[in-house]
Amino acid sequence: xxxxxxxxxxxxxxxxxxxxxxxxxxxxxxxxxxxxxxxxxxxxxxxxxxxxxxxxxxxxxxxxxxxxxxxxxxxxxxxxxxxxxxxxxxxxxxxxxxxxxxxxxxxxxxxxxxxxxxxxxxxxxxxxxxxxxxxxxxxxxxxxxxxxxxxxxxxxxxxxxxxxxxxxxxxxxxxxxxxxxxxxxxxxxxxxxxxxxxxxxxxxxxxxxxxxxxxxxxxxxxxxxxxxxxxxxxxxxxxxxxxxxxxxxxxxxxxxxxxxxxxxxxxxxxxxxxxxxxxxxxxxxxxxxxxxxxxxxxxxxxxxxxx
Amino acid sequence: xxxxxxxxxxxxxxxxxxxxxxxxxxxxxxxxxxxxxxxxxxxxxxxxxxxxxxxxxxxxxxxxxxxxxxxxxxxxxxxxxxxxxxxxxxxxxxxxxxxxxxxxxxxxxxxxxxxxxxxxxxxxxxxxxxxxxxxxxxxxxxxxxxxxxxxxxxxxxxxxxxxxxxxxxxxxxxxxxxxxxxxxxxxxxxxxxxxxxxxxxxxxxxxxxxxxxxxxxxxxxxxxxxxxxxxxxxxxxxxxxxxxxxxxxxxxxxxxxxxxxxxxxxxxxxxxxxxxxxxxxxxxxxxxxxxxxxxxxxxxxxxxxxxxxxxxxxxxxxxxxxxxxxxxxxxxxxxxxxxxxxxxxxxxxxxxxxxxxxxxxxxxxxxxxxxxx
Numbered sequence: 001x002x003x004x005x006x007x008x009x010x011x012x013x014x015x016x017x018x019x020x021x022x023x024x025x026x027x028x029x030x031x032x033x034x035x036x037x038x039x040x041x042x043x044x045x046x047x048x049x050x051x052x053x054x055x056x057x058x059x060x061x062x063x064x065x066x067x068x069x070x071x072x073x074x075x076x077x078x079x080x081x082x083x084x085x086x087x088x089x090x091x092x093x094x095x096x097x098x099x100x101x102x103x104x105x106x107x108x109x110x111x112x113x114x115x116x117x118x119x120x121x122x123x124x125x126x127x128x129x130x131x132x133x134x135x136x137x138x139x140x141x142x143x144x145x146x147x148x149x150x151x152x153x154x155x156x157x158x159x160x161x162x163x164x165x166x167x168x169x170x171x172x173x174x175x176x177x178x179x180x181x182x183x184x185x186x187x188x189x190x191x192x193x194x195x196x197x198x199x200x201x202x203x204x205x206x207x208x209x210x211x212x213x214x215x216x217x218x219x220x221x222x223x224x225x226x227x228x229x230x231x232x233x234x235x236x237x238x239x240x241x242x243x244x245x246x247x248x249x250x251x252x253x254x255x256x257x258x259x260x261x262x263x264x265x266x267x268x269x270x271x272x273x274x275x276x277x278x279x280x281x282x283x284x285x286x287x288x289x290x291x292x293x294x295x296x297x298x299x300x301x302x303x304x305x306x307x
Numbered sequence: 308x309x310x311x312x313x314x315x316x317x318x319x320x321x322x323x324x325x326x327x328x329x330x331x332x333x334x335x336x337x338x339x340x341x342x343x344x345x346x347x348x349x350x351x352x353x354x355x356x357x358x359x360x361x362x363x364x365x366x367x368x369x370x371x372x373x374x375x376x377x378x379x380x381x382x383x384x385x386x387x388x389x390x391x392x393x394x395x396x397x398x399x400x401x402x403x404x405x406x407x408x409x410x411x412x413x414x415x416x417x418x419x420x421x422x423x424x425x426x427x428x429x430x431x432x433x434x435x436x437x438x439x440x441x442x443x444x445x446x447x448x449x450x451x452x453x454x455x456x457x458x459x460x461x462x463x464x465x466x467x468x469x470x471x472x473x474x475x476x477x478x479x480x481x482x483x484x485x486x487x488x489x490x491x492x493x494x495x496x497x498x499x500x501x502x503x504x505x506x507x508x509x510x511x512x513x514x515x516x517x518x519x520x521x522x523x524x525x526x527x528x529x530x531x532x533x534x535x536x537x538x539x540x541x542x543x544x545x546x547x548x549x550x551x552x553x554x555x556x557x558x559x560x561x562x563x564x565x566x567x568x569x570x571x572x573x574x575x576x577x578x579x580x581x582x583x584x585x586x587x588x589x590x591x592x593x594x595x596x597x598x599x600x601x602x603x604x605x606x607x608x609x610x611x612x613x614x615x616x617x618x619x620x621x622x623x624x625x626x627x628x629x630x631x632x633x634x635x636x637x638x639x640x641x642x643x644x645x646x647x648x649x650x651x652x653x654x655x656x657x658x659x660x661x662x663x664x665x666x667x668x669x670x671x672x673x674x675x676x677x678x679x680x
Contacts, residue, residue: 033539203387206407208434208485215408216435222424 058271066276067140073173082260086280089257092171093240100186100235103179103226108190108227112197125279126187129180138177138248145173145249169251179244182238186231193227222299229296257281312395335364335521336398336411336488338384340422345379345391345545353379354390355545358494361523361538363398366515368524368532376524380542381491384523385414398488408437413482414491417498419474421466427477428462434485452484472503479511489521496531508534516631529569531680533557558606563680572649573605577677585677588646593620593672600677609674610650612660617667618630623648627664641668 048066050058072078111122131138144151147166155161167173197220205215243258250256257277262275343345343352345354353376369377382388383395386407395403402410413434421430426568431452432445440448453462456476461469469477475495482490494503495511512535515522526532532539533553541556541564549561560566563574579586583597592603616624625648629640637659639650648668652659658667 015329124438198418198420200416200418200420201422202414203407204422205412205433205437207385207387207412207414208481209408209437211406211408214437218437219422223422304621 012160016213017145036207044278048279050162050272052272054272058275061273066270066272069270069273070276070280077258085255085257085260086284088171089131089240090284092174092178092246093236096182096239097232099179100182101174101232103239104183104186104190104231105228107183108194111191112194123188123191127184130184134181134244135248137181138245138281139178141173141180142168142248145176168249169254171250171254173249174246174254174256177249178242179237181245182235182243185234185238189227189230189234190224191227193224197223219244226296229292233289233292236288239284240288241281320390335519336359337363337657338381338393338489338521338523339396341394343380343383343395344391344588345376345383345388346391349495352545354383357393357545357547359540359547359550361521363518363521366512366524366535368536368539369542370525370526370529370532370539370568371564372527375540375542376545377527378493379545380495381414381523381525385412385491386410387414392631401416411485411488413485414493415475415478415482417494419478419495421474421477421481423466423467427458427464427466427469429464430466431481431484434483438485442508448484452480456480456483468602471499472507475499476505479514482494483514483518483520487520489523490515492522492524494525494527494532497526497528504531511535511570529557542570543568557571560604560678561675562678563602563638571604571606573607575603575605575646577601577603585675589643590623592670592675594675594677595671595673598677600679602678602680604676605670606674606676606679607638607649607651608653609670610648610652611669612641612650612652612671613666613667614658614660615667617669619669621670623668624669625666627660627662627666630662632659641666643668 049062049064051061051063051065053059070082072080072082111119111126114122125160143168145150145168146152147164149166152161152166152168155167156163156165161167161170180261187197201219201223202215205219206212210218240256241258242256243262246254246256246259247262250259257280261274261281264270264277338359340357340359343354343357346352355376357376357380366369369380371377374375379388383390384397386402386405388411390403393403394401397410397412417537422433425433428449431449434447435445456479458476458480461473461477466474466477475498477620478495479492492511496507499507506613508531509663524532524535533556537551538550538552539556540550543564549556549565551559556565557569560569560571575587575589577587577600579583580597582594584594584596585592585597585603587603594603612625613622623643625643627639628642628647631638634654636654639652641648641650650668
């Protein structure tokens, strides 16, 4: 009887100790996430469903007005401006991510073929530019692409742009800025994938009757896929929400979703609309992530590609 | 467990025989190498003029220490490395300029180089797929080779679920399924532990005999080379030192390098000679065939030990300095005057002298060999 009475209390004491242990280890992270992610997110969500006040601040009552405006319905009927901004954001993200892949792939491969002592230095060279403030680097591109500069002169000479227009501001300048800015985020995961690859496998593929191109496609490419997908996520998500680069290099016709949102919280002053734009970005990002996971699972032969 | 294995083996037999016939009906191919040179960078000479003919259907081993050029030679055969100079022909066809994917040569790599993103079945089918065989044909071929190598249910596993020995067999099957003219094996057993290694040596040898395929095997292990090979080529510094059957290379090495690499320590300089009498640090010895060589090789297993001092030709007085008892035999370090001599004695219920015993070493004249430095 005494035995039965003592045991549960001993066990419950152990459980209390464990629960306390769990609380101390998990709580700091959980509190951090609640304060800096969950609460602001909930606040943003609330603001998005409120009415725009006379000074651009959210007011009651709740309404869907912001989402209607986001979809293009204004006082003057429907206009495609916001839709264009969304499509432009998607397009810029897709094009620049694609270009980053094309540029980063050979760079990452080349670094793995270098002598071991040079590799960290090569990687450093790829990463170093991102240690400078993004705004400063973007100003650098403004100076390189402005009308009258050698690059603009060359583009004019080749008939790619109208005389005295310069390469900046333009959508092209935004794409270039995005590719330049996000290159390290693609090179690093791809390099990690290439480095894990046993070069004997490439030789084995050739030994088993694969031409160099097919050896790449069947033996190398599938193994770099996890790195590639990780790189795409690291590039595409921030590129989609990019604010600085389109702001500085895009001009009026290069605006992306990030700029639309930012404007609503500053000059344009319409917090509910800005919040609705931010939620739209969030949803689009989640759809993109979900699609990447599906692709990763499919191409990874059922193996989970961690994103 | 045992029952299922026997059942598997029985089921495999008719098909395996089919594979055997299919493979033997192909003409096994001879390899001819002429004046192959290869250097890396400015200073490293990997191959310095290799002339070698490997017969069709032979189990041929390239043996040597690391850096002797054996792997480079194998890679040139595979087409993974280009020779700087020289010609290479397989089955009478010059393939010096042919890229690896157009050569009917397959390799078992030292690291196995299995594709981790593919299943075992896809690994096995890789070569067939690259050669454009249809999926149904590939499936049948893979089943056939899996039966032949007795892979059992490994075919449906993932590569990372396999042990070292299993990977080795998959790597072998992946190369064999392509039915190449020549199979190249780059130290395929070096990553395995001793027990598994000797088991797979026997298995590999049986596969080669059944298929009658030309195997070129690279190893640095002279025991392995002797067990497996029809002929051995010993390489050093990018030059072939000796080519011959295992017994010839072991019992009649042509120079000190080959002798030492085959595990011989009893080498003594010949300081004078008169007919069949050789003067050495051990004393005077009579040799059956007095060659030109300035070194005398005495194989430890040809020596016999008599208790006490016994006079006679090729009888050397010695003291036992060390004895390593190994069960089936005992290894002795003997002191003959100031010189050391190694001897191995079979443990056939005889008297095994102890450390400190005075003994007489005897050797038959026909067991002595001279060789050059």
